[in-house]
Amino acid sequence: MEKPDVLIIGAGSTGAVIATRISEDPNRTVVLLEAGPDYPELINTPFDLINSHNNSYTQHDWGFTYAPTSGRDVSFPRGRVVGGSSAVNTTIALRGVPEDYDEWADLGCPDWKWHKVLPAFNRLERDLDFGDRPYHGDAGPISIRRYPANELEVQHQAFLAASTQLGYPNCEDANNPNDWGAGSHPMNKLGRLRVSTAIGYLAPARIRPNLTIKPNSFVHRILFDGKRASGVEYENADGSIETIQAGLIILCAGALKSPQILMHSGIGPTDQLNQFGIELVGEEPGVGQNLSDHPALSVVCEAKDRGLIDHDKPIIQTILRYTAEGSSKRNDLQIEQLSFAGKPGGPPLFAIAAVLEYQFGRGELRLNSADPHDLPIIENRFCEDDRDTIRLAACMRDTLRFTREGEVAELIASISFPDPKRGLDDEVLTKLCKKFAASGYHPCGTIKMGDKSDPMSVVDQYGRAHRFDNLVVADASIMPFVPRANTNLTCIMIGEMIGEWLRTDFDYYGSA
Ligand SMILES: Cc1cc2nc3c(=O)[nH]c(=O)nc-3n(C[C@H](O)[C@H](O)[C@H](O)COP(=O)(O)OP(=O)(O)OC[C@H]3O[C@@H](n4cnc5c(N)ncnc54)[C@H](O)[C@@H]3O)c2cc1C
Numbered sequence: 290m291e292k293p294d295v296l297i298i299g300a301g302s303t304g305a306v307i308a309t310r311i312s313e314d315p316n317r318t319v320v321l322l323e324a325g326p327d328y329p330e331l332i333n334t335p336f337d338l339i340n341s342h343n344n345s346y347t348q349h350d351w352g353f354t355y356a357p358t359s360g361r362d363v364s365f366p367r368g369r370v371v372g373g374s375s376a377v378n379t380t381i382a383l384r385g386v387p388e389d390y391d392e393w394a395d396l397g398c399p400d401w402k403w404h405k406v407l408p409a410f411n412r413l414e415r416d417l418d419f420g421d422r423p424y425h426g427d428a429g430p431i432s433i434r435r436y437p438a439n440e441l442e443v444q445h446q447a448f449l450a451a452s453t454q455l456g457y458p459n460c461e462d463a464n465n466p467n468d469w470g471a472g473s474h475p476m477n478k479l480g481r482l483r484v485s486t487a488i489g490y491l492a493p494a495r496i497r498p499n500l501t502i503k504p505n506s507f508v509h510r511i512l513f514d515g516k517r518a519s520g521v522e523y524e525n526a527d528g529s530i531e532t533i534q535a536g537l538i539i540l541c542a543g544a545l546k547s548p549q550i551l552m553h554s555g556i557g558p559t560d561q562l563n564q565f566g567i568e569l570v571g572e573e574p575g576v577g578q579n580l581s582d583h584p585a586l587s588v589v590c591e592a593k594d595r596g597l598i599d600h601d602k603p604i605i606q607t608i609l610r611y612t613a614e615g616s617s618k619r620n621d622l623q624i625e626q627l628s629f630a631g632k633p634g635g636p637p638l639f640a641i642a643a644v645l646e647y648q649f650g651r652g653e654l655r656l657n658s659a660d661p662h663d664l665p666i667i668e669n670r671f672c673e674d675d676r677d678t679i680r681l682a683a684c685m686r687d688t689l690r691f692t693r694e695g696e697v698a699e700l701i702a703s704i705s706f707p708d709p710k711r712g713l714d715d716e717v718l719t720k721l722c723k724k725f726a727a728s729g730y731h732p733c734g735t736i737k738m739g740d741k742s743d744p745m746s747v748v749d750q751y752g753r754a755h756r757f758d759n760l761v762v763a764d765a766s767i768m769p770f771v772p773r774a775n776t777n778l779t780c781i782m783i784g785e786m787i788g789e790w791l792r793t794d795f796d797y798y799g800s801a
Pocket residue numbers: 298299300301302303304322323324325344345346366367368369370371372373374375377378379380381382383506507508509541542543544546547550730731732764765766774775776777778780
């Protein structure tokens with residue numbers, strides 16, 4: 290293969306978008322390396338990737354685990370396939386609140402202010418319900434719609450009715466930047482089809498002669514010539530090792546794999562690289578630090594009517610976005626009705642999830658060994674910061690109200706978790722949060738962008754490495770902290786922003 294202008298590592302929510310946007314310029318050659326398989330035709334795509342009614346947890350997964358506060362090992366799914374985690378996720382298509390991006394701007398990233406990212410959010414979507422509004426788009430690659438009332442499952446109809454009964458306002462569009470309340474979730478699905486970035490972006494782009502997608506290519510490390518990234522070393526499906534040289538390397542392997550790849554390449558905290566005998570290219574203490582996510586805890590209920598629970602139905606359809614009492618962070622809590630829980634054939638369970646959307650605490654990701662096949666050690670450290678615990682416990686308290694008052698309560702035979710016999714006062718709820726808060730599957734922040742004066746920031750606001758040439762990072766890892774929303778749309782927005790900068794001002798990123 291001739292040396293491409295650009296080599297992108299990881300074809301997920303962000304990498305697929307960047308590959309698509311850069312290759313719009315027919316004179317720019319792009320190679321997209323992906324560890325997982327590729328399914329170029331919908332007809333040959335496995336059902337777990339089509340089926341947006343539930344996540345795909347195992348068939349196209351990396352097998353990560355993490356240790357939350359209690360120290361148990363819990364699985365931490367991440368997509369390993371062209372389309373990345375956008376190809377396996379729940380398809381909730383939510384934007385953060387404007388304040389999230391304004392706060393990023395204040396942290397040394399002024400070009401990420403809300404009014405600057407809004408055009409990218411609009412460009413990525415085809416909102417089938419509100420595409421004509423000024424804060425929406427109607428012609429982008431990712432189709433978004435909300436379940437109308439007549440398509441809602443009984444649990445979700447009850448959830449919206451109960452929200453009204455409990456005094457929350459109705460919210461017709463959770464992506465209206467100023468709104469809050471309960472409503473039908475915006476989702477990037479059409480019927481059952483999950484509109485991943487493989488489908489929305491890469492399907493129409495893959496015929497371009499200047500774009501090469503190389504699946505089953507597991508990148509071990511980025512190669513350096515001094516401080517200049519010059520290529521990558523990767524493993525083919527048959528175990529053979531190859532290298533490719535490229536003009537510019539763009540790392541888009543996600544918040545859990547991108548820091549690992551950097552560390553295996555010799556960029557990271559020196560003590561960790563020394564511990565495993567990895568030759569140092571340059572110290573970056575921020576790599577793997579600042580892990581930010583959405584801690585969550587569910588109330589699990591046994592339904593009165595077994596016929597209500599069908600694991601083949603959409604797992605989620607509705608959302609309540611609101612602000613914790615006394616909090617200065619707007620919309621820092623979510624309550625989500627889940628149609629079912631547990632395993633098919635088991636007791637007829639459904640759940641209501643309490644989710645903390647603005648997290649103060651931070652976790653950490655560390656190398657496990659010098660072998661790129663070994664997955665890193667992940668410590669989320671949920672609810673070690675009291676500001677998080679207090680608000681998640683409050684959210685649990687609000688969630689439990691749904692089990693006592695209003696239409697959801699009428700569907701419930703008994704509560705399976707938390708055990709109502711424990712009293713469930715504030716002290717008990719706080720303990721439960723500290724022990725059982727689990728990931729909302731939205732890790733980010735592990736290679737954060739920011740001003741060079743911040744020693745923990747690794748890349749500048751355009752994704753360019755501060756201290757290395759011809760190296761860009763662009764995925765969930767560069768977010769300074771998790772936005773108050775499920776992260777897929779924000780990752781695609783990052784792809785749109787950095788993809789557009791690369792397309793229109795390539796030289797700014799280094800010479801090819
Ligand atoms: C089960 C699940 C449910 C979720 N539900 C939602 C939801 O409903 N709504 C929402 O907004 N968000 C959801 N998320 C989160 C969201 O999907 C992610 O935040 C987002 O997709 C991350 O994008 P990314 O580009 O950073 O990484 P990814 O999309 O994960 O892409 C990284 C890509 O890099 C590849 N890669 C990694 N390492 C290597 C390597 N060494 N060599 C080559 N390739 C490599 C991976 O295989 C992958 O394709 C969910 C995530 C999961 C896992």
